[in-house]
Amino acid sequence: MDSRRDFLQKLTFSAIGLPFLSLSGSTLTEAFYKQPYEGPVLRVAIMGLGSYGNRVAEAMQSCKRAKVTGVISGTPSKIKDWQSKYGIPAKNCYNYENFDRIKDNPDVDAVYVITPNSLHHNHVIRAARAGKHVICEKPMAVNAKEGQEMVDACNKANVKLLVGYRMHFEPKTLEVIRMRQAGELGKIMFFQGLSGFRIGDPTQWRLNKQLAGGGSLMDIGIYSINGARYMVGEDPVWVTAVETKTDEVKFKEGVDETIQFQLGFPGGAVASCLSTYNMGNLDRFFLNGQDGFAELQPATGYGPIKGRTHKGELTQPHYTHQTIQMDEMAGIILDGKKPVVPVDGEEGLKDLKIIDAIYLAAKTGKKVDLKL
Structure with a gap:
């Protein structure tokens, strides 16, 4: 692959x-x-x-x-x-x-x-x-x-x-966000994000530090970083992380193979996430509240996304993700519409600050405080 x-x-x-x-x-x-x-x-x-x-x-x-x-x-x-x-x-x-x-x-x-x-x-x-x-x-x-x-x-x-x-425009994702915002899950306590696959061609740009800026975290792991934020509904205030590397030929210096990271949120929720280029079939989000839960699996693939909550299966329709994304973005640019979950540069910048902190935590073995 x-x-x-x-x-x-x-x-x-x-x-x-x-x-x-x-x-x-x-x-x-x-x-x-x-x-x-x-x-x-x-x-x-x-x-x-x-x-x-x-x-x-x-x-x-x-x-x-x-x-x-x-x-x-x-x-x-x-x-x-x-x-x-x-x-x-x-x-x-x-x-x-x-x-x-x-x-x-x-x-x-x-x-x-x-x-x-x-x-x-x-x-x-x-x-x-x-x-x-x-x-x-x-x-x-x-x-x-x-x-x-x-x-x-x-x-x-x-x-x-x-x-x-x-994913900020995907129907089942938006339904989970709606349920959380409506209090149907109760106080949010925990999120798990699993994002990974076994990467193929060792010569591709995604395994080149100069072009990719890193490894799995910069590519697939960002889904769990961003997903933790929109599922929990808060920005994290601390991060811890551990990197594991089993193939130093394929995953050279600066190109992460697998990173486990944890996020802490101001409301007391915690997130446990995995980003990897060396494990297959990992595309799952799980959100746990005191009164219910929501699970998406697959959570970020091109679709259809599948999900369930404590109330049953999610049945929202499937849309071609990029079609609805571009129609919605047209509304944002042309009409000033406000999406349910932001997609602006400030949103992207927050994820980059978290990525920087994850790499620092993995390198030092220390808990890193976040100010987003």
Whole structure:
């Protein structure tokens, strides 16, 4: 298995179509998809035409409020293929050297950065300076210092910075959040997040410290970090962590294989999480309250997500995650809509601060206090 994205794709069923049903906790409704839409559309240039860039573009063909209108890639053959498939004119195609010219292109409102982690910082700041809103894949950067600079650059340019947290719009996830907010689970006491798979090709960029910024924690583990926060409904105040490495050839210095980490929350809840590149079939969230529980398994795959609570099975409809994400993000950028769970740069920055603290805790063996 070559990547997390391959894992997520194979772990769960392929997403087919977009059910026209209401979404619990979301702004999208049955009427929205069934009725003709004539309002503003977010015009997006995709930067990075790899496997996930292709997945996003495919999903956006079902969007009503977002459309792919441009591409940015260092591979001319990929650009040519995308032009043919999505009807993108040559004037909306760029490479990494000349994409600053996008500043003068009225066909693009936002740039979706889907490049290796270490490139996000430069690409987001350049897009912001070009006056374009930015959507950045997670993790937003390789550390909190870079993340803060990205947030500052977007604020200075007066453009929005959003992060590709697709699970923040997923129906079953939103139902668990609704139940927790309504008090149906009682006082939250414990969260468990298991995120892992056995990574394949040892030459891929995800196992390159310079490109990935780390290992499993930067790739799959961030799901449990972010998930702990939106499931518990608080930001953690401390972290402890232990790293385990069994293959120092594949997982070189600075590339974590397995990290177990614990988070403490101000309300008294604790989280126990696992991030790994060397164990399969790990995609589970469990939230325990004094009056009930919620479990998602798979919790973060491409879908359908499956779940149950003390009240029974979760039956909310499956939506293609990237379709609903981009429609919702269009609403955030164009209308100033407020999502149930934030997806802005500040949200991404909090996860980066936690990642920095986890690495520090694993290195020192000490409890690290957090101030998010």
